[in-house]
Amino acid sequence: MSTILTTIVTPNGKVFEGHVQMVSVRAKSGDMGVLPNHMPLVAPLEISAVKLKTEEKDEYVAVSGGFIEVRRDSITILTESAERQEDIDVARAERAKEEAEARLAELGEGSPEYEAAKNDLKRAENRLRVASLK
Amino acid sequence: MASLRDIRGRINATKKTRKITKAMEMVSAAKLNRSQEQAQSYQAYTDKLRSVVAHIAKSNRASLRHPMLVTRPVKKTGYFVITTDRGLAGAYDTNVLKAVQQMIDERHRSKDEYKIIVIGRKGLSYFNKRSMPVVSQVTGLSDQPTFDDVKKLTRLAVGLYEREEIDELYLVYNHFVNPIVQQVKSVKLLPLADIGEQEDSGPATYYEYEPSPEEVLETLLPLYAEGLIYGALIDAKTAEHAARMTAMKNATDNATELIDKLTLSYNRARQAAITQEITEIVAGANAIQ
Numbered sequence: 472m473s474t475i476l477t478t479i480v481t482p483n484g485k486v487f488e489g490h491v492q493m494v495s496v497r498a499k500s501g502d503m504g505v506l507p508n509h510m511p512l513v514a515p516l517e518i519s520a521v522k523l524k525t526e527e528k529d530e531y532v533a534v535s536g537g538f539i540e541v542r543r544d545s546i547t548i549l550t551e552s553a554e555r556q557e558d559i560d561v562a563r564a565e566r567a568k569e570e571a572e573a574r575l576a577e578l579g580e581g582s583p584e585y586e587a588a589k590n591d592l593k594r595a596e597n598r599l600r601v602a603s604l605k
Numbered sequence: 606m607a608s609l610r611d612i613r614g615r616i617n618a619t620k621k622t623r624k625i626t627k628a629m630e631m632v633s634a635a636k637l638n639r640s641q642e643q644a645q646s647y648q649a650y651t652d653k654l655r656s657v658v659a660h661i662a663k664s665n666r667a668s669l670r671h672p673m674l675v676t677r678p679v680k681k682t683g684y685f686v687i688t689t690d691r692g693l694a695g696a697y698d699t700n701v702l703k704a705v706q707q708m709i710d711e712r713h714r715s716k717d718e719y720k721i722i723v724i725g726r727k728g729l730s731y732f733n734k735r736s737m738p739v740v741s742q743v744t745g746l747s748d749q750p751t752f753d754d755v756k757k758l759t760r761l762a763v764g765l766y767e768r769e770e771i772d773e774l775y776l777v778y779n780h781f782v783n784p785i786v787q788q789v790k791s792v793k794l795l796p797l798a799d800i801g802e803q804e805d806s807g808p809a810t811y812y813e814y815e816p817s818p819e820e821v822l823e824t825l826l827p828l829y830a831e832g833l834i835y836g837a838l839i840d841a842k843t844a845e846h847a848a849r850m851t852a853m854k855n856a857t858d859n860a861t862e863l864i865d866k867l868t869l870s871y872n873r874a875r876q877a878a879i880t881q882e883i884t885e886i887v888a889g890a891n892a893i894q
Contacts, residue, residue, distance in 0.1 A: 482752040482835055484646030500816040514815035515824040540657055549653055
């Protein structure tokens with residue numbers, strides 16, 4: 472089966488680089504599976520899991536938004552932070568989740584902090600979800 | 606002339622100082638290395654981001670009306686100033702703060718016309734002492750800051766612009782040229798007026814934007830601006846380590862020089878004492894004969 476070079480890049484360096492058979496992402500406009508020879512495309516992503524199907528196994532990476540850029544010869548996912556399934560610190564994510572929940576309970580709806588806390592919560596939950604995926 | 610004991614004391618004291626400055630120099634050198642590596646891995650991210658943003662901006666120039674791309678009349682200016690937490694880095698902070706002060710003096714008449722966001726204790730105390738309007742600050746940043754550490758601040762800076770609390774944003778920091786040279790740089794970050802103009806990579810591939818170019822830009826531009834701030838911060842940190850390394854190297858060299866001089870006068874004093882003793886003994890022996 473044909474493969475395509477895929478990289479996940481964050482400000483702290485590359486998180487993933489390799490040839491994959493398929494990339495599944497959750498874009499703002501809906502779920503999307505990208506196979507080799509897809510047409511060039513740019514789409515923003517949700518805080519979600521990215522599934523990378525390689526020859527040996529399926530890999531999951533938790534991304535906090537960002538976007539995917541599909542080219543003829545490569546796919547790049549750019550995001551502020553990304554963690555591979557095996558790198559996720561579950562204890563830390565649990566803590567972050569609790570903190571975010573506590574802040575949400577304090578803050579009134581509609582304030583900019585409320586949105587930020589909600590995003591933090593989403594990110595923590597996303598990490599936990601990805602960590603538990605099989 | 607100072608006594609032998611005094612000189613010896615000073616030599617020992619200077620040697621101890623030299624040990625410390627030498628150690629600090631080596632610590633900074635190690636940190637500098639790490640910062641440079643970090644800057645490299647960041648470069649991959651920002652290059653990519655820039656090329657995508659530039660590409661969208663270029664191919665849709667006429668139709669795009671994103672607030673971050675549009676220049677509006679300037680009523681209020683934001684300054685994002687990056688300084689250090691600790692001293693012993695030569696003229697690093699002084700240079701940045703001088704540049705900021707100069708910019709502000711030239712452009713503004715009252716304190717209502719600008720806002721300052723500052724990183725680092727040195728800058729913060731400088732602005733507080735002059736009661737200049739600091740809207741936000743971060744101190745105690747690690748030597749190798751991660752993106753998460755500064756996300757709040759970058760978001761705030763970009764948010765201020767989006768809510769039109771400021772109409773332009775300048776970044777002022779020390780740019781790392783090489784380990785010996787740092788250069789104060791002030792960059793106009795927002796609005797992103799010149800994006801896509803310097804890039805000329807020929808007829809690039811035609812992209813499909815999902816759901817629309819406007820909405821893609823909507824997420825991309827804040828990401829891009831925040832990325833640029835983070836990039837500047839890494840650059841500034843690298844420059845800081847370089848500045849500290851150079852300053853400590855100079856201190857070590859000066860200490861060595863001082864020790865050499867003191868050793869010379871110590872030896873002279875010792876020789877003088879010996880000569881005097883011999884003279885006294887000889888004179889005593891002569892007197893007995």
